[in-house]
Amino acid sequence: MRIGILTGGGDCPGLNAVIRAIIRKGEGVYGHSLVGYRYGWKGVFEGDSYEMSLEATRGLIHRGGTILGTSRLSPVMVEDGASKVKEAMKSDNIDVIIAIGGEGTLSGAAAMSEAGVNIIGVPKTIDNDISVTDVTFGFHTAVQVATDAIDRLHTTAESHDRVMVVEVMGRHAGWIAAYSGIAGGADVILVPEKPFDIEKVCEQIRRRHGKGSKFSIIVVAEGALPLEGTMKKIEYEVDEYGHQRLGGVGYRVAREIEARTGFETRETSLGHVLRGGTPTAFDRVLATRYGIAAIDAAHNEKYGSMVALQGTEIITVPLQDATRELKVVDSELLEVAEVFFG
Numbered sequence: 001m002r003i004g005i006l007t008g009g010g011d012c013p014g015l016n017a018v019i020r021a022i023i024r025k026g027e028g029v030y031g032h033s034l035v036g037y038r039y040g041w042k043g044v045f046e047g048d049s050y051e052m053s054l055e056a057t058r059g060l061i062h063r064g065g066t067i068l069g070t071s072r073l074s075p076v077m078v079e080d081g082a083s084k085v086k087e088a089m090k091s092d093n094i095d096v097i098i099a100i101g102g103e104g105t106l107s108g109a110a111a112m113s114e115a116g117v118n119i120i121g122v123p124k125t126i127d128n129d130i131s132v133t134d135v136t137f138g139f140h141t142a143v144q145v146a147t148d149a150i151d152r153l154h155t156t157a158e159s160h161d162r163v164m165v166v167e168v169m170g171r172h173a174g175w176i177a178a179y180s181g182i183a184g185g186a187d188v189i190l191v192p193e194k195p196f197d198i199e200k201v202c203e204q205i206r207r208r209h210g211k212g213s214k215f216s217i218i219v220v221a222e223g224a225l226p227l228e229g230t231m232k233k234i235e236y237e238v239d240e241y242g243h244q245r246l247g248g249v250g251y252r253v254a255r256e257i258e259a260r261t262g263f264e265t266r267e268t269s270l271g272h273v274l275r276g277g278t279p280t281a282f283d284r285v286l287a288t289r290y291g292i293a294a295i296d297a298a299h300n301e302k303y304g305s306m307v308a309l310q311g312t313e314i315i316t317v318p319l320q321d322a323t324r325e326l327k328v329v330d331s332e333l334l335e336v337a338e339v340f341f342g
Contacts, residue, residue: 002033003298004089004097005052007066008040008073008105012126012138013279014287015066018100020057021291027054030299035092039069040101041108044088045078061284064277070101074108082115089117096298100124102136103326106306110319113304120297121306121319122290126274129173129326132317133308137287142169142274143179149270150184150217161214163205163257163265167250169274170221173328176274181219182337188216189337190253192223193328198231198253202260204341209263218257220250231256289314 005022007015019036026032034052037043060067075081089097096118099109102125113119123130126142146168157164166186168176174191181189188204190196205216226233234248254267279287286309293307293314305316 001030001095001299002035002093003295004035004037004044004049004092004094005068006037006040006043006097006099006101007068007070007124008099008101008108009070009125010072010102010275011065011070012124012275013064013141013277014137014283015068015070015100015124016060016063017279017284017287018122018124018137018291018294019052019067020060021288022098022295023052023054023057025292026295026298030295032295032299035094036068037097039071040073040105041075041085042071042073043069044075044085044097045073047088047091049092061288062278064275064279072104074104076108076111082112082117085112085117096120096301096303098122098294098298100294102127103130103323106130106319107323110323113319118301118303119319120294120303121322122294123306123308123322126176127170127173128175129328130322131325131327132306132322133310135286135309137283137290138275138279139175140282140286141277141280142176143183144280145274145277146176146180146219146270147183149268149273150180150186150219153217153268154185154215157215157217161264163216163218163254163261163263165218165220165250165254165257165265165267167220167222167267167269167271169271171223172326174221174224175329177219177221177224178329178333178337182340184217184219185340186217186219186337187341188218189334190218190220190224191329191334192221192225194331194334195225195227196230197227198256199260201253202257205257205261205263216263218253220253222249224249
């Protein structure tokens with residue numbers, strides 16, 4: 001069997017660990033040939049591929065990013081995309097493509113599967129917003145990076161009697177903000193799932209400072225939105241793929257807090273720092289298990305499926321189920337965080 005591999009969407013820690021596992025078992029155990037497509041689906045359409053071997057996997061497990069490169073191009077954005085994907089696979093003698101990516105990449109994979117392309121999906125996103133899987137690799141690393149940053153901001157905030165606003169990634173789902181905010185002892189957490197009233201945020205800070213505390217930590221997801229009429233809405237630019245270029249809500253929140261409360265307020269945006277660097281041990285193991293499950297699914301011709309973590313088991317689920325809706329933060333988790341506010 002000849003198997004193509006691609007990584008799409010934003011990079012995240014653990015991608016190389018998946019690639020390593022697919023090649024190690026694909027070639028080393030099953031004897032399959034592995035082909036890497038550079039820069040995601042873009043490489044498929046442009047014929048930018050190369051042979052991958054066991055030698056390419058050495059020293060990969062701890063490396064962040066992806067040796068294949070990535071892009072946000074989806075096959076559904078290309079006219080007659082399915083036919084062109086089939087032509088590309090036929091040209092490279094590819095039997096199945098293993099697509100490693102988040103909601104955009106996997107939605108494209110699901111569409112290709114419905115059009116008759118042999119596809120296996122692997123869920124990747126630091127946002128942890130893919131349905132049918134308990135956790136996506138990259139998420140725990142991002143949370144750890146964010147928590148470490150919040151820990152450091154605690155000391156400078158306390159030293160200067162400041163309010164510190166920390167902006168983290170999270171376009172439609174606030175999992176990183178919720179987890180890092182709870183782990184880092186944040187005093188307010190703002191997420192996309194629950195529009196916020198900036199005046200209530202300020203009241204919370206005033207109440208906290210009135211009890212004797214001279215500093216506060218606010219964690220805000222980049223996709224968090226104010227309640228209509230409570231704060232001027234931010235207008236974002238749109239990139240070539242139709243995605244809003246988020247970023248800046250933390251700065252706006254910080255300015256509003258300082259203007260309304262009089263407390264000195266500073267903002268830090270962690271942004272792409274959350275995507276980079278070495279994956280945690282948890283993400284290395286999870287990514288490795290996903291890679292093994294993906295090559296097993298390809299070997300057993302379970303096309304149109306995605307590997308997923310449910311409980312402690314790695315299973316396969318239909319791609320359509322995985323991409324039907326986003327997994328967002330539930331109210332119960334936010335209630336846990338609110339116990340410690342103030």
